[in-house]
Amino acid sequence: MADAKIDSSDETSLAADAALLKAVVREAGELARAMFGTDLRKWTKNASSPVSEADMAVNALLERTLRSATPDYGWLSEESADDPARLARSRVWIVDPIDGTRSYLGGRNDWCVSVALVENGAPVLAAVHVPMSEEFFFAARGRGTTLNDAPVHAAAGHDIDFSRVAGPKPLVERLAPGSARIELHPRIGSLALRLCRVAHGALDAAFAGGQSRDWDLAAAHLIVQEAGGKMSALSGEAIVYNRPDVAHGVLVAAGRDRHADIVSHYRRLPQS
Structure with a gap:
C-alpha cells in the first residue's frame, strides 16, 4: 500500500x-x-x-x-x-x-x-x-x-459530480443521474491503461465491469495506489491477487477521497 x-x-x-x-x-x-x-x-x-x-x-x-x-x-x-x-x-x-x-x-x-x-x-x-x-x-x-x-498523482477532490470518468456506461450513469458535468471518456481498449489514467490525473475515476482478471488489474492497482489513489471492489472490499479464482467483480479507481465518496454513493443505491 x-x-x-x-x-x-x-x-x-x-x-x-x-x-x-x-x-x-x-x-x-x-x-x-x-x-x-x-x-x-x-x-x-x-x-x-x-x-x-x-x-x-x-x-x-x-x-x-x-x-x-x-x-x-x-x-x-x-x-x-x-x-x-x-x-x-x-x-x-x-x-x-x-x-x-x-x-x-x-x-x-x-x-x-x-x-x-x-x-x-x-x-x-x-x-x-x-x-x-x-x-x-x-x-x-x-x-x-x-x-x-x-x-504523478491522482486528481484530488471529494465529490461524485465530476467530469472525467471512464468505464461501462450503465455503471457511470448511476453515479450522478442527470449531471451535466459528467463526461464519459471514450472507451480505452486496455483496462490496465484505463485505470492508469487515474494515476496521473487524466481521469477523475475509472470503473471496471465484472469478470476482469488478475492480469488486467494488478499492475494498474499499484500504480493508482502509489499515486495517491485507491482501487477496490465497488463495495469497498480490498482486491486480493494470486488466489485460485483470478476473476473479479465490479471495481473502481479514483483519488482516495473521491474513491471513498464513490463507494459510499453506490452503497446507498438500491440493489438492482
Missing part, C-alpha cells in the same frame, strides 16, 4: 527485481511495437477473446526473462497455462503481455504491456508500458508512481 514500508531484508531483492522489471517490460513493449500492424496469425480463445502471435511472442520474452532471473517466484499470465504451484509462492509475477489485444489487432494505440510482482496477495512492483504513446508507468510499494520517470 502507499504508506506501507518495505522491510530492509526485502529492499535489496526488490530493487533488483525493479530494475529487471523496467528493462524487460521496455523490451517487451518494443517487440510488440515491432509486430504491430504486420500480418499476424490470430485466433479466438474462450469463445470471444482474441489472441495473436504477438501476444504469444511477448509472453514468451517476459516469461523467459523473468522466470530465469527469479526461479523461486510464481507465474500467472493471461497467455500461459495456469500452474497451481503459484499458490504456494509468496511472490508471483502477474502478466498481461498485450492488454487490449482487440485494439492492437485493430490498429489502435490504446494497448499496453502490463506486469506486476505480487507478494502475499498484494502488488509490490508494477510496470505498464504504452509503446505507441511512449508512456511508461512504474510504481514500487511505498515509493510512489512515475510516468516516464516523473512523479
